[in-house]
Amino acid sequence: MTGQSPIVYPGRMSRWEPQARERLVRAAVELFDEHGYDSTTVVQIAQRAGLTKSTFFRHFPDKREVLFAGQDVLCELLAGGIDAAPDEATPLSAVAAGLEAAAGNFTPELHAIGPALRAVVESNSDLREREALKHHSFADAMTLALRRRGIADPAAGLAAWLGVLAFTDAYACWIDPACDQELTALLRLKLRELRAAISSLD
Missing domain, CATH: 1.10.357.10 (Tetracycline Repressor, domain 2)
Structure with missing residues (x-):
């Protein structure tokens, strides 16, 4: 978010990395921190995770639920x-x-x-x-x-x-x-x- 220091996350995701659900959570939190919750889209989250939009919706009904995974x-x-x-x-x-x-x-x-x-x-x-x-x-x-x-x-x-x-x-x-x-x-x-x-x- 604007005015906050960037957060270092353990390991950027690669396309071959397993555990898509966890990758999506990490990508979403990164983007929410960088651009704000309202300005972040599902497509952006999927792209950051190296996954597709359809993969996102297989795991979560919307971007809000990413924050409450588990x-x-x-x-x-x-x-x-x-x-x-x-x-x-x-x-x-x-x-x-x-x-x-x-x-x-x-x-x-x-x-x-x-x-x-x-x-x-x-x-x-x-x-x-x-x-x-x-x-x-x-x-x-x-x-x-x-x-x-x-x-x-x-x-x-x-x-x-x-x-x-x-x-x-x-x-x-x-x-x-x-x-x-x-x-x-x-x-x-x-x-x-x-x-x-x-x-x-x-």
């Missing part, structure tokens, strides 16, 4: 981690297991493009609304998983949303260039802070 996978990881938590785990301990399972999906490349992706989302009201829907999907996935463990509402929903808050705070810290902590450690820290905050309300 949402379904994250929901599955969050729910799977909760399902796999020990039987004696408390609701928040089960949520912590879900968050740690999801953290494994956040690669060094996602860390590298995180600041640019965040800047794009924050600059556009439609993208902020879409991100809110993403957070709701995370909460829904964790709530359902907690219910499968026999945890009733409102406890299940409350624990799930605390997980979402922990995730969003930890992710914001993780993508900060000044941060040198692993995402898993940040998730644990944010959950502890939320537990302490809840205790202080009594």
